Structures are given as structure tokens and as C-alpha cells.
Amino acid sequence: MRRRVLDTAGRSDAAQWEDLAARALAFLPPYRPVAGSPVYHLRVDGGAIMVSEYDLFGPLSDLVTAVLAVGEAE
Amino acid sequence: MDKIHGRASLRVDATPQAVFDLITDVDRLPEWNTAIEKVLERPPGLAEGVEWTVKMHPPRMPSWTSISRVEALDRHHLRFAYETRNGDGNPSRAKWAWEVTGAGGGAEVNVTWDVDLKTADRRYFGGPIRKRQLAREVPKSLTAMANTVTARGPEGTNWTDEGRGDPSRMGRDHAAPGA
Numbered sequence: 001m002r003r004r005v006l007d008t009a010g011r012s013d014a015a016q017w018e019d020l021a022a023r024a025l026a027f028l029p030p031y032r033p034v035a036g037s038p039v040y041h042l043r044v045d046g047g048a049i050m051v052s053e054y055d056l057f058g059p060l061s062d063l064v065t066a067v068l069a070v071g072e073a074e
Numbered sequence: 075m076d077k078i079h080g081r082a083s084l085r086v087d088a089t090p091q092a093v094f095d096l097i098t099d100v101d102r103l104p105e106w107n108t109a110i111e112k113v114l115e116r117p118p119g120l121a122e123g124v125e126w127t128v129k130m131h132p133p134r135m136p137s138w139t140s141i142s143r144v145e146a147l148d149r150h151h152l153r154f155a156y157e158t159r160n161g162d163g164n165p166s167r168a169k170w171a172w173e174v175t176g177a178g179g180g181a182e183v184n185v186t187w188d189v190d191l192k193t194a195d196r197r198y199f200g201g202p203i204r205k206r207q208l209a210r211e212v213p214k215s216l217t218a219m220a221n222t223v224t225a226r227g228p229e230g231t232n233w234t235d236e237g238r239g240d241p242s243r244m245g246r247d248h249a250a251p252g253a
Contacts, residue, residue: 002134016198023195038136056136057162059195064136066199069206 004071017066024063029055040064075201078168078189080208083182084216088223090181094152094174096223097183100126106219109211111137122147127161132207138162145169165192166200183216 008014021044031050033039038053042064056064086093096102100116111131117124122144131137139161146155152174159167168189175182187208191197 013198020195020199040136053136056138058164061136061138061162062195062199065203068135069203 002068003074004067005074006067006071020059020063020066023059025049026059029060075197075205076191078187078191078201078205078208080205080212081184081186082212082216083184084213084220085177086181086183086220086223088181088220090152090174090176092223093181093183093219094149094154094172096219097172097174098147098149098154102222103128106215106222108133108214108218109207114139120144120147132211135207142170146171164196166190166196167192183219185212185216187212 006017008017011017025044025047028049029051031052032055033050033052034054040051040053040056042049042051051060096106098120100113100120104110104112109130109132111129113126113128115125115127117126125141125143127139127141129137130140140158141161142156142158144154144156146153148154153172155169155171157167157169159165166189168187171186173184175184189201189204191201
């Protein structure tokens with residue numbers, strides 16, 4: 001299990017992150033885990049979702065990639 | 075960031091033809107490209123205009139499908155160019171160009187990439203991330219490519235047609251060397 005967290009509070013680019021998160025969570029794919037494939041647990045503010053890697057696309061994929069790349073280990 | 079440009083090169087102790095044959099063998103991409111997990115679809119033969127699809131999986135990142143279309147394949151001058159797009163339909167594109175030349179009894183490989191980021195998210199988030207990834211991945215892949223081609227013998231020419239047309243080689247599940 002690999003965890004990354006990003007706190008937008010105080011960031012100069014908080015608006016971009018919050019816009020991306022809003023777009024990512026606007027249209028959520030159904031949870032369809034695939035054996036042998038990663039599952040991503042996303043928590044944004046008070047909400048939480050799970051999504052299979054096969055269903056990561058568009059803004060959701062951009063959000064996960066960005067948080068994994070620049071987020072801090074929890 | 076609207077665009078990413080990059081360039082890398084490496085001297086290889088093998089014939090230019092052997093190096094070019096490896097680079098243009100779609101089936102063997104996962105053996106040396108550290109970001110490619112497996113080949114999902116490939117054409118029966120490589121030619122201008124044909125496409126292949128791979129599963130990209132850089133270390134510690136989500137995977138995605140990548141579709142590449144051949145733009146130039148010059149087997150005489152050992153030049154190979156293709157355009158890559160994300161399988162999710164994002165309009166961003168990357169153009170890759172390879173050239174292999176003779177150098178000091180071996181080969182010199184030069185590769186350039188020019189990524190055109192078309193969406194706001196890719197410009198702000200994906201572009202800078204991918205730029206850093208490519209700066210790490212491409213030199214590793216070139217080194218792995220050199221190791222692969224030299225491991226086949228000094229001439230490196232007796233493997234180029236292995237597996238072509240063999241459906242059992244499709245979709246094989248290679249782990250990316252750097253994953």
C-alpha cells in the first residue's frame with residue numbers, strides 16, 4: 001500500500017488543485033475491481049471513493065497521477 | 075507548460091542495424107523500455123501509418139494505454155518517427171524521433187521527444203510530472219536497450235525476426251525493468 005496526501009491549504013495553486021479535484025469527482029466510474037490490478041482509494045475533503053486502475057481516465061487519472069507525484073508520504 | 079522537449083543519446087557496442095532492428099521491434103519494447111509493461115496490440119508489420127498500443131506503467135504511477143502511429147520508417151537511413159497519444163482520448167500528443175548512426179565501430183542512438191499538451195490539466199499537472207519522468211526514463215531505457223542488443227552477441231542480428239507473426243507473443247506480461 002502506498003499513500004500520498006496533498007493539502008491545498010496555503011498553496012499558491014490551490015485553485016487549480018481544487019478545480020481538478022472537482023472535475024475528477026464530477027463523474028465517477030462504478031467500482032469495478034479487477035483481479036491483479038491496483039485499486040485507488042481517494043479521499044477528498046469528507047468524501048471517499050475507490051476506483052480500479054482500469055477505470056482511471058481523464059481528470060480522475062490526472063488527479064491520481066499528480067497526487068502520487070507531488071504528494072507527501074502520509 | 076504547453077510543450078515538453080527532450081533529447082537523449084547513447085553509444086552502443088553493436089551494429090547500427092542491430093540497434094535499429096531492436097528499436098523498431100514492437101514486440102520487444104517491454105524488454106528495454108522501462109515505462110512499457112506490455113504490448114496490447116501491434117500491426118502485422120511496421121510501416122508508415124500503422125499503429126500499435128502498449129500499456130504504460132512507469133514506476134510508482136498508475137498505468138495507462140498509449141497508442142502510437144508510425145510517421146516515418148526509413149530502414150536505409152535508420153530513422154524512425156511516430157506520434158503517441160493517450161488511449162483515454164486526451165488530445166495531447168507526443169512525437170518521438172529516433173536515429174541510429176555508425177560511430178567508432180558501434181552505433182550512436184539519438185532520440186528526441188516533443189510533447190504538445192492540449193488540455194489545462196495536462197499543461198499544469200501532467201506536463202511537469204511527465205517531463206521529469208521522461209528525463210529519468212529515457213536514459214534508463216537507452217541503457218537497457220544497449221544491454222539487450224549487446225546481450226544477443228556482437229553482431230546482434232540473429233534475433234530480429236523472432237516471434238514475428240506468432241500470436242502467442244501478443245499481450246505477454248513483462249514487468250518493466252525499472253518497475
